[in-house]
Amino acid sequence: MTEGWARRLLGDRLEAFSAGTSPHGLDPRAVRVMAEEGVDISGQRSKHVDELLDTKFDYVVTVCDRARDACPVFPGKAQVLHAGFEDPAAAQGTEEEVLAVFRRVRDEIRAFVERLPAGLENN
Secondary structure, eight states: OOHHHHHHHHEEEEEEEEEEEOOOOOOOHEEEEEEEHHHHOTTTTOOOOGGGGGSOEEEEOOSSSSHHOOOOOOOOEEEEEEOOOOGGGOOOOHHEEEHHHHHHHHHHHHHHTTTTOOHHTOO
């Protein structure tokens, strides 16, 4: 969801990539709640962070504590930013209760992306 928001809100100012430390595929509930906001992430692919190790980054943003703790060191001078969002895929309850968590996290991520430092936006 973070890549989707970054592409939508900041796509003219930066190139966003996303990857996980243990990717499990694109969650259809994430696709659904992002589509509710007019953001199509259905074409995104769940990637492992190792696929991006040769990519030079100015910034690496971790969005969950597990990723922050397991994230490898990227070569170069990448500045690491962390935002600890709940993993909505781990939510329990009825489908509507789980979707409510996805929507809340979606909105939290959007607010985070909207507040990204101006220095990040200019790279």
